Amino acid sequence: MAFLPPWTGVLVYFFCVSLAGSDFSDLYPPLWLKSPGQFSDYRVENGKYIIDPWVYSERMGMYKILVNKTASYFENFVPDNEQNILWGLPLQNGWQFRTGRLADPRRRKDCGYESGDLLCISVDSWWADMNYFLCALPFLAAVDSGIMGISSDEVMLLPPPKDQTNFCLNVSSCQSSFPEIMSKWNAFYQHLQYPSSSFEDLLKYLWAAHASTLENAGKIFEDRLEYYSKPEADFGKNWCVAVEYLAASLFPTTLIITHEFQRGLPPRMLVNGDRAPFISDFTDFQNTVLLVLSFLPRLDNSSGLLSLTGWKFLMKTQEARKEVLELFEIILEIFNPKFRYIPNV
Ligand SMILES: *[C@@H]1O[C@H](CO)[C@@H](O)[C@H](O)[C@H]1NC(C)=O
Ligand SMILES: *[C@@H]1O[C@H](CO)[C@@H](O)[C@H](O)[C@H]1NC(C)=O
Ligand SMILES: *[C@@H]1O[C@H](CO)[C@@H](O)[C@H](O)[C@H]1NC(C)=O
Helix, strand or coil: CCCCCHHHHHHHHHHHHHHCCCCCHHHCCCCCCCCCCCHHHCEEECCEEEECCCEHHHHHHHHHHHHHHCHHHHCCCCCCCCCCHHHHHHHHHHHHHHCCCCCCCCCCCCECCCCCECCECCCCCHHHHHHHHCCHHHHHHHHHCCCCCCCHHHEEECCCCCCHHHCCCCHHHHHHHCHHHHHHHHHHHHHHHCCCCCHHHHHHHHHHHHHHHHHHHHHHHHHHHHHCCHHHHHHHHHHHHHHHHHHHCCCCCCHHHHHHHHCCCCCCCCCCCCCCCCCCCCCHHHHHHHHHHHHHHHHHHCCCCCCHHHHHHHCCCHHHHHHHHHHHHHHHHHHCHHHCCCCCC
16 A cells, blocks of 8 residues: 555554554444354355345444455554554444444334344345445455455355345346446456555545445335434435535545444434434534535535535545545544544654
8 A cells, every 4th residue: 555644643652552452343333243254154055155134243244254354455564454444334333233223114014123134134224225336246246346355156145035126135236237336346356456556546436436325225215214204304404515525635435444434424313303413312513514504405405615526626635635534533632532533743
């Protein structure tokens, strides 16, 4: 890796010191250690690994294999694969699980609830469906690109109990149904394997694939948002806009940075009456993030430099991206003093 923003090193260094000898496992998503970590942990039928992505631990296992198989491309002075920018995906899935967002939003079944089948992922959940596209497609594209160590026809995902035509289940069907998304993920894995790719190059390809995935999946599952309270549905929509802003700034989705950023996300589903920044069981950080998100669609509509178009234009220069990352750092520092900035000496 040719280039790492210097402040990343500083954050990591400080975090290591504050952990004083412990490891990164506190930062892992729920049930990470118990999820499958290699293909042989899954069932085999007719020479294919069979994975049920509608069971939380099996979906998380796909990420675990992906993060493991890409680790060697992110080797650095930091141990434990911390710099792998694919950490953003499993961490977001873990946050969705922890906050009840993968459960049946209409509560017609026990899917995803402690009183029923906690590990069940509901096909009626907007979050779960959007996440499917951010799990199955990056995973299958990685298989296709050869870095997972199995061939393209050796793995099959199980369909959900309904609406099966919305979901592709293997490399060939994903390629024919979603060629544009698959080719963007393939481009990311290709650049991952080039020794000349910089950390920023990889973020560029990762975010291009991520944004294309959300844009396509967003259209398919728009109607699912009707199952939610207005504040939660608005949050979901605003989140998609926020991701575009993060994408343009090439936000580095490594383990520690994603984990710190996630402290600002709602710790439960939003209900009617929740209004940031006045939600009493949320932290200041969570209230602030929610408030900022609620402004984004209005900002995006404006004609100024902070509209998404203006923002994308601004973020074309490395200097501007650096400024934004430093701003992120200051925000993290305000809400978590552990991240106090240490100047490079
Ligand atoms: C990847 O998984 C293998 C087998 O489970 C394990 O031995 C190895 O340490 C893992 N590598 C990383 C970087 O996590
Ligand atoms: C891929 O899945 C489709 C159904 O979605 C199936 O018809 C096809 O045979 C599968 N291909 C492989 C190589 O398993
Ligand atoms: C953005 O602008 C469009 C068209 O001018 C309008 O219909 C929409 O309600 C606006 N959205 C927000 C969030 O202001």
